[in-house]
Amino acid sequence: xxxxxxxxxxxxxxxxxxxxxLTLLIASTQPKLLKKGQFLLIEGQVCQALWYVEKxxxxxxxxxxxxxxxxxxxxxxxxVTDLRSLRTATPSACSIQAGETTTVxxxxxxxxxxxxxxxxxxxxxxxxxxxxxxxEQEEHANWFKVYSPAERYQFMLRHHPHLLQRVSLSQLASYxxxxxxxxxxxxxxx
Amino acid sequence: xxxxxxxxxxxxxxxxxxxxxLTLLIASTQPKLLKKGQFLLIEGQVCQALWYVEKxxxxxxxxxxxxxxxxxxxxxxxxVTDLRSLRTATPSACSIQAGETTTVxxxxxxxxxxxxxxxxxxxxxxxxxxxxxxxEQEEHANWFKVYSPAERYQFMLRHHPHLLQRVSLSQLASYxxxxxxxxxxxxxxx
DNA sequence: TTCATTTTGTGATTTTTATCACAGGTCACT
DNA sequence: AGTGACCTGTGATAAAAATCACAAAATGAA
Numbered sequence: 001x002x003x004x005x006x007x008x009x010x011x012x013x014x015x016x017x018x019x020x021x022l023t024l025l026i027a028s029t030q031p032k033l034l035k036k037g038q039f040l041l042i043e044g045q046v047c048q049a050l051w052y053v054e055k056x057x058x059x060x061x062x063x064x065x066x067x068x069x070x071x072x073x074x075x076x077x078x079x080v081t082d083l084r085s086l087r088t089a090t091p092s093a094c095s096i097q098a099g100e101t102t103t104v105x106x107x108x109x110x111x112x113x114x115x116x117x118x119x120x121x122x123x124x125x126x127x128x129x130x131x132x133x134x135x136e137q138e139e140h141a142n143w144f145k146v147y148s149p150a151e152r153y154q155f156m157l158r159h160h161p162h163l164l165q166r167v168s169l170s171q172l173a174s175y176x177x178x179x180x181x182x183x184x185x186x187x188x189x190x
Numbered sequence: 191x192x193x194x195x196x197x198x199x200x201x202x203x204x205x206x207x208x209x210x211x212l213t214l215l216i217a218s219t220q221p222k223l224l225k226k227g228q229f230l231l232i233e234g235q236v237c238q239a240l241w242y243v244e245k246x247x248x249x250x251x252x253x254x255x256x257x258x259x260x261x262x263x264x265x266x267x268x269x270v271t272d273l274r275s276l277r278t279a280t281p282s283a284c285s286i287q288a289g290e291t292t293t294v295x296x297x298x299x300x301x302x303x304x305x306x307x308x309x310x311x312x313x314x315x316x317x318x319x320x321x322x323x324x325x326e327q328e329e330h331a332n333w334f335k336v337y338s339p340a341e342r343y344q345f346m347l348r349h350h351p352h353l354l355q356r357v358s359l360s361q362l363a364s365y366x367x368x369x370x371x372x373x374x375x376x377x378x379x380x
Numbered sequence: 381t382t383c384a385t386t387t388t389g390t391g392a393t394t395t396t397t398a399t400c401a402c403a404g405g406t407c408a409c410t
Numbered sequence: 411a412g413t414g415a416c417c418t419g420t421g422a423t424a425a426a427a428a429t430c431a432c433a434a435a436a437t438g439a440a
Contacts, residue, residue, distance in 0.1 A: 168386090168387065168388090169387075169388065170386085170387060170388080180387090180388085181388090181389080181390080184388060184389055184390085185389085185390085188389085188390095
């Protein structure tokens, strides 16, 4: 059995699982190695899994008339999926791609649902994970209502500096809802 | 026992509960009637509950240097809370206020956590509810990355017309991340 | 290293949006 | 009906951001 320490510890950080439940959960996953540029999900496919990023990062983006709009960057120790596609079994409107050489653990949708039924502990883990994801998503959504573009940049710089260190400015621009050139200028003037 | 039909049906729409679990869950709630303007949560308080809106609507807002910024409007059949404050037991950075005469059902944090431990079915309901909330939140967050202000208005008009019918333009402006005057002008020119 | 590709910086210009100021309208309450 | 509080529309102006065009720099692969 392929028990990964990092994954196990991260799961424990989200919810305390008994050794049995932890084993069960980890046994259901499968590691995947992605080269930079490889896709986990392509627009139009039905999303069948949830992924945990062990190393590297993933980019979630939408295609808007040929222009790519990045809605999420998922780094180490984060979970990512297209929840709408996963839940409703409908084609995904977005794609998920590796931004670096990336290692993920794949949690298959069907297996996960089975585990939820089998183990209340694992269901509890799922709930806690979702609470965590929702909390972060809400906070991020508020950036756009509370801050101006320059303030969004400042906030990101202060609270999520890894984004700037690892993601190109061109890709960050759409994530911040501003033009690439504007972001370049904002960065110059502190 | 105060079993409300609307609430029961809405819960069933989220997750199939056995009659016993449903009874348990509903027995843990308490109805609250709010006049327009009354608060469920005031900035600085620790959020202790999750609320289900039966009638009316709630407004979630932040105070930014004396200016109110609305981040959410919760209408009939929706659940709302301040998840960060609820989870981390820290003072809330936002307030939640009734925008009309509003009836809510209050789910106390402690009772809910107890129920999660007691009943796998109820935990499953919690997970499903969170998935649903996260899905909606992600979609809303994408408005700001994918659409221009005018397009955000159009999207809201098409997909969430009740917002325009029941929330004042002044309050919607910050929710759409634009100035009140700009929204007024966008509305004129279709 | 070299070459091609991608990324970034920058100026000029246009477009969009915010801000300020104020008038008229609506609504609830007495 | 009158009063005050809030909401909406609109013009003038300033500020911010988008867009276009292109050069410089960085990156990566052969």
